[in-house]
Amino acid sequence: MTKRAWWLVGLNILIPGSAQLLAGSRRLGRFGVGATFVLWAVVAVAILVWFVWPTALLTVVTFSASLWILAAALVFYAALWVVLTLDTLRLVRLVRTTPSARGWIAGLATISLVLFSGGAGYAAFLASTAGGFVSDVFVVAPPKEPVDGRYNFMLLGVDSGPDREGLRPDSITVVSVDATTGAATMIGIPRNLENVPFPEDSPLYAKYPNGYGADDGCEVDVCYINSVYTEVTLTSPEMYPNATAEGSDPGIEAVRDAVEGVTGLTIQYYALIEMQGFIDLVDALGGVDVTVETAVPIHTDDTFTEVAEWIGPGVVHLDGYHALWYARSRHDTTDYDRMQRQHQLQQAIIEQFSPANVLSKFQAVAAAGARLVETDIPQSALGYFVDLAGKTRELPIAQLELTPVNDVDPEYPDYPYIHQLVADATAPIEVEETPAG
Structure with missing residues (x-):
């Protein structure tokens, strides 16, 4: 027995x-x-x-x-x-x-x-x-095809609060990914870019044919690219009557048109990230590691003058609270410095998204993501993009900042020159084959 x-x-x-x-x-x-x-x-x-x-x-x-x-x-x-x-x-x-x-x-x-x-x-x-x-x-919709062999994603980091009317995209980045190899280029667009052009098929082109606010100003206090969202949302949402049905909203579609006009790229998808919810995602991943070149302060007041503590310098492990301050601190810095720090964090988060790390913290990551992200990426395209993201993680991510470091003056931008910069940065890399023998 x-x-x-x-x-x-x-x-x-x-x-x-x-x-x-x-x-x-x-x-x-x-x-x-x-x-x-x-x-x-x-x-x-x-x-x-x-x-x-x-x-x-x-x-x-x-x-x-x-x-x-x-x-x-x-x-x-x-x-x-x-x-x-x-x-x-x-x-x-x-x-x-x-x-x-x-x-x-x-x-x-x-x-x-x-x-x-x-x-x-x-x-x-x-x-x-x-x-x-x-x-x-994610939305239920058919997937879109790559354009010129690339998928272009618009990432909007939006700032909101009780003292603000509506949302304001303070961080605008385009991630352009080769649809075959996964090679990616991150294009940083300064929030204070002026005279933004719109494609001719955009509803805003008829209103601003020479660029946003170039002729008689605009409907809000300043005519920067990050004001396009606020203006359309508050004053003219009827310009984009189909936006909501397509998983977007009028303000986002207006910014998409603006970004297409700036870069010369077709933006297939967007992802909107609420900056306060950013804390939850970083904490869910267990924090991120960044190399801080110059110490960044955390402020105690709204005037950004009193410092509570400093982040860095050196290699620092950041939780969500400190990561958000690292991305947004204004003390003795410029918008371009903030852009650089934000892109550094974005890349650090991408590196943290390893299958083992996400699986071990899956419930927290999924909950944080649901609170954090709004997007028009369809469920039918997720499998392809997950596979493509695996290729992207194996390659270095190129960076292009549309700032004075690349001879771009946000106050008087030369858009044909910007289009050429973007075209050069997203051109496919030709790999020379070694002859046999």
């Missing part, structure tokens, strides 16, 4: 349901073995697809509906393994085994129950969390 007990427990681990086929309910055994073989077949197909066409597998598992189905399937298998394991222990008849073996047999069955059912239950929890995150953040 002891040898029989070991065999039954071992078979329950190797092929759940087989113990019932041999010594219990054949109906339950056939169901358990059939479910096991189905699971093995699905896993085998998934592994094959991962090696042959990983984007297809990623696309399937990044739809919210697919994730909820996966979660339900995992709950089913977790419950099935509980039933089969407990039934196997019944079939074992521990009281008829040798006393010295009873604890070991029961312990092995319990460990297998915890590993299989507990693991499936936890995976179901992750899948359901991911499903909620995907449905909350």
Whole structure:
């Protein structure tokens, strides 16, 4: 009976349901073995697809509906393994085994129950969390095609508060990614850029044919690029009647037009990041490491004169609170310095998004992301972009700042020159092939 007990427990681990086929309910055994073989077949197909066409597998598992189905399937298998394991222990008849073996047999069955059912239950929890995150953040829409072989994402870091009317994008960055290689260029656009041109098909072109505020001013106090959002949102949202239905809003679409006019690029997607929510994401990732060249102060008042503490210099590990201050501190600094620090943090966060790090903190990262990000990236494109992001992480990210460091004067910008800078920065890199032999 002891040898029989070991065999039954071992078979329950190797092929759940087989113990019932041999010594219990054949109906339950056939169901358990059939479910096991189905699971093995699905896993085998998934592994094959991962090696042959990983984007297809990623696309399937990044739809919210697919994730909820996966979660339900995992709950089913977790419950099935509980039933089969407990039934196997019944079939074992521990009281008829040798006393010295009873604890070991029961312990092995319990460990297998915890590993299989507990693991499936936890995976179901992750899948359901991911499903909620995907449905909350990403839209249901067909994917867009690359333009000139590139995808261009507009990242808006918006500043809000009780003393401000509406949102104001104080950080504007374009991430241009090669659709094949994943090579990325981050283009920083200063918030105080003036005379911003609009594409001819933009509703704002008719109002500002010579650039934003170039002729008779604009509808807000200053005519900078970051004022475009506020003006359209507050005074003329009817210019973009389809924005909300397409997962955006009039202010964002106006800024998209402005950014396209500045860079000469087609912006397929945007992501809006609320700066206060930025703290949650950094904390969820466990903080970020940055190299601080010059110490940056944290202020105690709204006049930015009294200093509570300093960040750096040197290699510093920042939590969310200190990361936000590092990005936004104004004491004895310029907007261009802030842009540089913001891009440094963006790159540090990208490096922190390793699969192991995100998985270990998945619930917190997903919750922070849902509070933080608003975007028009469709669920149908997530699999492709996850695969592309993996390639991007393996390559250095190029930087282009449209600031005086590159001979760009935000007050009197030369837009044909800016277009050439952007074209040069996003030109594909040709790799010379070494002749054989």
